[in-house]
Amino acid sequence: MSPNFIGLWLFSLGILTLVHSKTDSKDVAALNVMYTSLNSPKKLKDWEASGGDPCADGWTGIECSGSSVTEINLSGLGLSGSLGYQLSNLASVTNFDVSNNKLSGDIPYQLPPNVNHLDLSNNGFTGTVPYSISLMKSLKDLDLSHNQLNGQLTDMFSSLSNLGLLDLSYNKLSGSLPQSFGSLSSLSSLFLQDNQLNGQINVLAKLKLNELNLANNKFSGWIPNELTKLKKIDIEGNSWSSGQPPPGMTSSGNIKSTHMEKGGMSGIMIAVIIMGILVVIAIVLAILSRTRSSFSSSLFEEHDDQSDRKSLNYFGSNRYTTDPGTDKGFKDHEVKALQSSGPISLKPSLSNRMKSFRNKEPGSNAASQRKVSFEITLYTLAELQTATSNFAMSRLLGEGSIGRVYKAKRPDGKVIVVKKISSSFFQDGKGEKFSDVVSSLSKIYHPNVVELSGHCSEQRHNMLVYDFFRNGSIHGYLHLSDEFSRPLTWNTRVKIALGTAQAVEYLHETCSLVHRSIKSSNILLDMELNPRLTECGLASFYQEAGGNQGGGWFAPECTNAASYTFKSDVYSFGVVMLELLTGRMPFDSTKPKSEQYLVQWALSQLHDIDALDRMVDPSLRGLYPPKSISQFADIVALCVQMEPEFRPPMSEVVQSLLRLVKRPSLSNRGLDDYEY
Incomplete structure (x- = not known):
């Protein structure tokens, strides 16, 4: 065989290979990851977890133009x-x-950047509307309806001048409408019904809308005159103002709602649906009427394993007591039903007082100066004894260095937490100290801080009362895994780190307070998995309790009570970030000796890309952007420096995390054009 023939044959083979394997490698890699994340479903014929040629092989649901997936x-x-x-x-x-599926978890921040039509509706997505949507300048239709999205809408809409349809209906969104809604110059259809949105809607006045649905929210105020001209509008189920409206506004009574849904339905179909709903309601009411008496009598009797397990490490407790036979949980349906039970009556006028003050929130903008009012309840000893079953062991959540923590239930059904400060802190004429502590705590307010909700000082019993958080602490999520736990996504971990950092920044720069006990068990999670830092303002008690108590989260210089500073808080926060990154505890005696102390094990590896990949929490299953992990690790490395002077102030940590959340990546490697 001649050399020329062999060369021609190899050239032809190369051409055939190029013709067949025509899909862009970045597109293939993205679809491979997507396929694995979707649990490798058989319905996606020809899809592969590694490699493949989507365009040439006709993967299910994929359309291409040339070598690109479109x-x-x-x-x-x-x-x-x-x-x-x-x-x-x-x-x-x-x-x-990907509408009308069973997808769950947070909506990824890494979405197709140049998409025109994005439809994620009718799934089970949770979390917030991702900020990365603000970068999608080509976006024309956005449908996130019928999910479980929550939280507030941030000002992310300024650049979406091409957006014509926005559907966020049937979620759990709260807060007021962002001012950037006013920049949606092309918006013709807006669907926000069946959320928990509030405030006024003046920002919608200048939009060129054809249809608007705001039904079943908590909007208030007046309706701009411009909106009265819409052909399709539904504003019912809100808290609109009544009486004579101001100029340029009209009352809701002058607007005839058109009960409309996107896509529309015939009158016959609507009637059929209504009849079906009425039948279901009748059946449900019949069932409830039969079970109500037995249901009410079971209060405080049904054990809530999930609540009890997630309550571990609550409010700084180091030792935990549970008794499966006696420690009963509190379920959501119990809270609602208990309104008709319980003989206790809290003193309504004498026991309540209001605190109102101006508060500066670091890291925020227009909301940084706002007046905050909340209620501090003065409980009697008898009230808290009854609510805790006389401080029974079955109500004990844990015991820490400054006292015990109990789970309690008020007669109105509200579940609370009672922190009973040890009497040793109030001996030798220190009785006035508790009132000073309460006064100081009542002035602490931040969205990521668990604020004081009540107190009691009677017969040498000094107690602080806080709201109960059913999701428990970060420690519970990361280290107490069981059948009730679910792993925290990478997006949620970054959100937790940022919120906690902002809370610590607030304590340092606004309140001039050192926390002294920043650890994962002191960071609780609300229903939206937002972090809430506890034990704030209790540093004086910890100082009397002693210096470094071990555990792996204290800075190395904290050898005595006077050595705690803002920089030692920064170190402890860095340890929490390490826990979020690795899923490991600060100290774990079950690990090999060289790996028992988390910081010592991790510090030398934080700048090693290969080692860092092996350090990441296995429960994330590889679902994270590598560049985000690397940037996160860089922040950790600064926080856990051995020398305090080399650690950044919390304000710089907050700004670094904000850049990690909001900044487009400078990488051209194609992994993450936008990273969280």
């Missing part, structure tokens, strides 16, 4: 799982539709 339509396939973390690689995708 459309992904997987609507109504019964898919579960999540969407992965490399969707930002799909730079040519203009239509992305």
